[in-house]
Amino acid sequence: MGTVVRRNERSWAIEIISQINGMLKRLNIRIRKAGGESTLSVNKKSMFPDVLLYADEAQMKILQGWELKMPDVLITDEAFIKDAARKAEALGLNSFVLWNFTYGKLYTRDEDGEFTEKKTWDATSYIRTREDVYTFRQEWLFVLEEIILTVNEYLVSGDISAVSITEVLSDNLITRLIRRNKAMTAEYMEDSARRDMKMEVQLKLWWNAFREEYDNDEKDMYQAYAKTVLLNWANRILFANLIRRYHNCADLIGSIDETSVPEEGNAIIRSITEQGDFYNVFRQMEYNDRIPEDTWIDLVDYNQFLYTNRIERIDQSVLQNVLEHTVHVAKREIRGQYATPYSLADLLCQITVRNWMAPCADLCAGTGTIAKAVIQNKLKRNPDPKVALDTTWISDKYAYPLQIANIALTSIEMLDTPINLFQKNVFELKTGDDVVLKSPTDGSDIIRQLPPFHAVVSNLPFVKYNKRALDEEEYIQKIRQSVWNHTGITFTSGKEDLYIYMPFQLYGLLEQNGRLGIILSNSWLGTDVGNRFFHALLHYYHMETVVLSNSGKWFENAEVVATMVVLQKKEIAPPSSDERIRFCLLNREVRKLSAEEMETVVASIVVGRELEKNLLSMTEYGLEEIEMIQSSGITLNALFHQLTWLGELRRHLIPVKELLEVKRGERRGWNDLFYPKDIEKVEEEYRRPVLKRPASLKSYMAYADTGAFCCHRSKEELRQMGHSGALKWIEKFENIRNGTGKLLPDALKRPGGFWYEMEDDTKAEFVTALNPDKRLFVARFPEETFVDQRFTRMIRRREGVSADLIHALLNSVYGMFAIEAIGFGRGLGVLDASSTRLKQMYMIDPADISAEDEKEIIRLFERIRDRDVLDTKEELQDPGRREFDRKVLESIGCGHLYDKIRESLLSMQRTRHTVL
Template sequence: MVQLNYNERSWAIDVIAEIKKYLANKSVIIKNAGGENTLKKSKSTYFPDVLLFGDELGNSILQGWELKMPDTPITDPELIKNAREKADLLGVNSFLLWNVSEAVLYKIDDEGNHKIIKTWNDLNYINTREIVRERTVEWKQTLHKILDDLVDYFNRGEIRSTTIIDSVTGEGISNFILENVYLVADCLKQYSATNVDFEDEVFIWWDTVRVEYPNENDPWQPLAKNILISWMNKLLFAHILKNFREEAAIIDKIDLDTKPAEAVNIITDISSKCDFWNIFAPQLGEEHIPSSVWEKIVHYNIFLTDLKLESVGQDLIQEILQSTIYRTHRKLAGQFTTPKKLADLLVALTIKNKRGNVYDPCCGTGTIARAAFDLKVESGISYKEALQTTWASDKFSFPLQMATLALTNPKNIGEVINIFKKDISDLKAKEDIKLSNPVDGSEIIKQLPQMSSIVSNLPFVRQEVIKKLNPSIIKNINNKIKKALGKGYQLKAKSDLYAYLPFVLWDLLKDDGRLGIIISNSWLSTEWGVEFKKALRKFFHIEAIVTSGKGKWFNNADVVTNILILNKINPKADSLEGKEISFVTLTEDIINKEYNDKNLINNIARSIRTKKKDKYLNIETYSLEQIKKIDELGITWSALFSNCDWLFEITDKLLPASKIFDIARGERRGWNALFYPEPGHGIEKIYLKPVLKSSRDIKGYTATANSEAFCCTVSLQKLREMGHLGAYNWIKKFENGVNNTGQPLVEVLTNPQYSYWYSLEPKTLADFVISMNPDERLFVAKLETRSFVDQRLIRFTANVQDVDMDLVHALMNSILGLFFIEALGFGRGLGALDLNATKFKRDLKILNPYLVSKEQAERIKDKFSKLKKRGTLPLLEDLNCGIRKEFDDVVLRAFGIEKYKEQMERSLKNLYNIRKSVCQNN
């Protein structure tokens, strides 16, 4: 007799069992199947009915299946839509539909479209659900064919798997939970209307943390986000904890019959039996979740049960937590999660006294604090002592939950973890710090010691938002710098937040303590970086600066970063005579690639400390006296990652470019509609000048302006008197206009540098031009006709008459000219060179054209004419071109410095390769 209640769930459970049985004795890419927990606990699910895994433990997810009875067409739009959504949720690029009679495999292409790539219809005669069970032998045979075919697809790489990290931490799962923020926020707000005590608690919390949410006007959405993320973290960690404590297995009891308040009790029960109070502590409002959202959270819990996360190790815990939540939550404050190997390298370079106290004051998810803890343990220090001498804090409350996870280990259960909430700018040595008892959450008071080492990935916060995040830090730090250096010294207003923080941390270090920080590379080359370096060298000896020559360290951010290793000194007593600074380039991607050598990071750190070159890095070491000469030449510190010793031998051949040119940024008057008129304007030709509007319009060493600029320094009255009504009417057209914020154009465009509010001045017409953000091609273009240039270009306006400008043009495009262009900028996150017109005006040097004889000048111009005819090329291709080599040989021989050509070329290539390396792992 046919079993009438044999339904989709029953069949799906049988399918999973048969998959496991069939795979038991096979050695194929598909290792296991799951999903039965979901099927047993709900009628419908947000996750696939069947999960295929690439390993026994379920750490690699291959594919999800949706199963239906024959009375649901395989072409049902809703079925296909649901299956696609679940594939996106998992992060895989395929899904399979099977309604017994027919199975269909879909692939999702790189453009996001899904299409059928395989169909199995051997069972098309099974067209009712009533006969499915009695046709078990047939559908099992088809199942085996499906599995065999899928193995072939996976082996060929036509469909891909995903890891637990990519699935659990990807955009799909994160959005799946966090898209409900609005619903939870509304539920919390509604509940507060009926419970004034809860409302009071919420606004007390909000008064404390609202600075973290400058774009929010009330607490409800931030609180909702915290609640949802907290639930995800608790469930995730509880499942992982099952591997260490069997008491945590009660997390599986949270199913669709469990209410939020009951789930809170289950979590509290786990904490009471397994410790980890900092992780499992109740969060404000976490039980006030609408049923539709709670159902999703429960489904997430059931999904975690299927994945068997209890098998996941500590390193994977960190990666899961970092990738899913932290980046989203902390994006406003500019911080990004530190890669584990980068954290390992940072602490290995910084910590010399491994028994001393080490501290990360911007700990985020705790990756660096964990690396410090691991270094101590690997050195033979006990887990207990390592934990007692590792400290971490953060300005924000939420990341501390994850930082606690990072320092959690079964061997230190029950020990106090030195993690606390504190704004870095408010830190004081020897102050009392409130910590939590890991068992019951009770308060413990400890004194914050002076540290042997401080290690941190400092916040990447632009100067525009410093006043919002740290309103007092600018004044306090500048006062400290003035006391040490004199009244004239202070950090410039454009300094990023990280520029102030080393001076805060100076007080927290013991004498001779060490500070190791990860910061943006902008300080090496920006205007504000000049004052930062002066102040930094007064309070610290800069031991080493480490950069990457093989890709960015932070793949999810456009920022390019350095490691900076500093030794504390007394600004009034310590001398830096005889000290050196090491500029280190990692020549292999040791941060993002896997290496078999477990001691690689420590060996690299040892090489850097001892200034020993090896295959993984290059070190250039400069004395402070040499760096002083470099500063006088105007070369940025970005250039010091290459060998610049040869520069000291040719300084007498150089001339400041400002002796020949007025150098400035192109015109930025602020209202292009007025100053760059479209055709049909009717303006007299006398008031029109050529304008070069974009670097894209520069096709070679000679540039032609292809647009017109309105250039009028005549009064309206005079225009009318002269009958120049085209220009007059054009100005009147804008006279009563306003800008995008409603301000009158007459007011916002008035500037004492210009004759009238509508004026462009002829004195800013350019002779030469260069892009502010050149990429692969480095060159200076000469304008065919003197022209205005737009604000994204740097203009060179000749201010002397006694020099051959064609010769100057050639010299600026010599190998030494290109080196100076590269050496005066710094690389951005997408690999472009960032140049600054003010720095060019002050520091750009060129080969002195006054030192060249007429005969030499003619030879140089002749060779340059061939280069111009050839056209510009990407730098590395350019330097290898015979025409370029002949040109540079003639130039360098004319100045008697040809013996340095190989060094110049090597230095230029090295700087270029470092800059462009950030694109390698994009």
């Protein structure tokens, strides 16, 4: 790349810096030094001012930046002014000076945060050309000194303030570097990939692994990779500069200057690694040299700014803060959906670990938050950092998160102590494995054996079944077979999320009676796969505690709802019937817990006793009780909500499927064809009334809201019959393609039917929405009606049971509870209550109700039947509804359970909606 600036302009900038420093030696003023020559890149808008004024010789306090131009650039040039303001903002400065040898101008920030002109120097207004700069050198030097003295006056008066170098490092400098360069770097990489098939494939593999981490702010693979590459460079450069005082080899970072290119930059950092390790920090990302020249100039400027300002001389505790802020910026820029908040990590560690002196690990470490919480908790019990680091093990499958983790875990006080941090897929680990670490002092190999762990604490990867990596399928198959061999429980659908398999792998890495604390999606609490997972876990572990948030989401960027599970390893065997499990609701936002409140929550979980209900509520069940609850069609998700009353009611319950056939509504696809807006153009015999929109379902009575096209005849039959309306309607869609490019006749074809055919015998007597929210009810049609796929439809299996009574019982307070209890909350607060789950639901048995009570129940239900259904809380406050609900329960001798059922129902809904 060679020299990247126009030497004449740069020479003048260096000359001005030199002249200012000469003046400062004879002037006893607050300004102590001038600098900035190392970051001059005048062929591009540099990140830093051309001249920096400092309040100290050590260059730890920046006072002001100057922006320099030659006389052919007007002092009023808008771009000139904006560029200077941008650089001042980047450094957190409240003033800047413009100088073009003709004029000088001082700008300061006003109360509104805008930069306004405060002072103008025009004594050399006769300087008009570059030649004049040479000719009138002595004259502008006088003006230069006048500017310096005036700036000093503003400094003394407090109108101009200094910014410490640590503030600069902690206030978005890396973020600004990324935002300046992300787009151009992404474009450059995309262009490179067009010329390099291997690069394109490698980046696609990376994107498949990390895509979900960027879903909240980066939708484009190249933009995401460019951001990560820029972070990788910035973090390596900053870390090398920070450790210069402690590791001489890191001084090589100064060689990344305007004469270097990216390949040389990587070689310089490799040399530092060979002499002093920190391999996980300094490891280069693949294709990190495929960056545009202007981006490299910015990285060089950034490095030279850090190098010439000697940031390694900052106080040790402040350096530690800079490291922590670097981690924060990296996490903020990537915005990982499932990055563990420290407060959550701390809580999980404290409720899992019992022996803080024993080996602990996070083997899905990500950016190291849980590992940091483990180390901090160890240091509270034993202040020797060497012990804490020696007994904590950290690994992850991917390299980039480990860079952030290594920085997060680095202690300036313990730079010479190796960290047990390494890159490995958790499925490949075995106790006793040799792990090769590097000495931070000389880069030599340190070989340590992976010990059996007292505790593994991890936020397990939230990877959906369809995004599992191909290289993990072999491990998954082995675990699947092992679980079957030991328990007779099988995972065979192929649709299990990755976390399902990990506890069985981690089992082998724990010591006898070792402890496992994990964060999981809440889906295991409400699915068939989750139920098998739960019962398989009980063969391997004692399940002590399950924790769910009852106050906000734990992961701000993600829609997923999470749980914490604490387990203790046992001999693999069927669970004992006397085992008990605690289900806890955390009733305060974990990040808002004070130290005392966190201590109370931890104590409550550790001792297994509800200490302060407003912080943590707890319900404990024996396995036989859980089995009874699950056999009543209720998911594990409901166990947080005090279901101890269910035993009394259980004998009066019957599976819904004994009385009703339960199926999903008609699922066909391509609504424009099957639900015509102008249905009247089709002959009447091909029109069917249908309930299509969930919003139309408002009361306990249901009615069709549109017309559907249902034709079971061939096109030839339609021609012969002269049914041109239906024929034209079909032909209108014959040449239309779906979203994947397939013609509709191919995309919609079904065995034994025409591609345009929709069955109209999927009728319903009763209907409910698939994903209800605040309104839980089952509606009834006046006569059987065709329904769309967005509903669950029900029809009586036999005529002997009163439809009126079934309808009333399904909508009683227990019926509402049963609907809520068959599913679990999704991230947006809606209930996941599919048709499959509704088939498992139980209802109050109509056979247990006398003829006399039946009449009264129907009469009371009819009083509320024809009004719109209210949100659950308001519904249960309705006097007519309360009278009806109490009568239903009294008719089976369970009237005293009304308040308990009601509270369990409302509690479930509150928790489900807490994620909003």
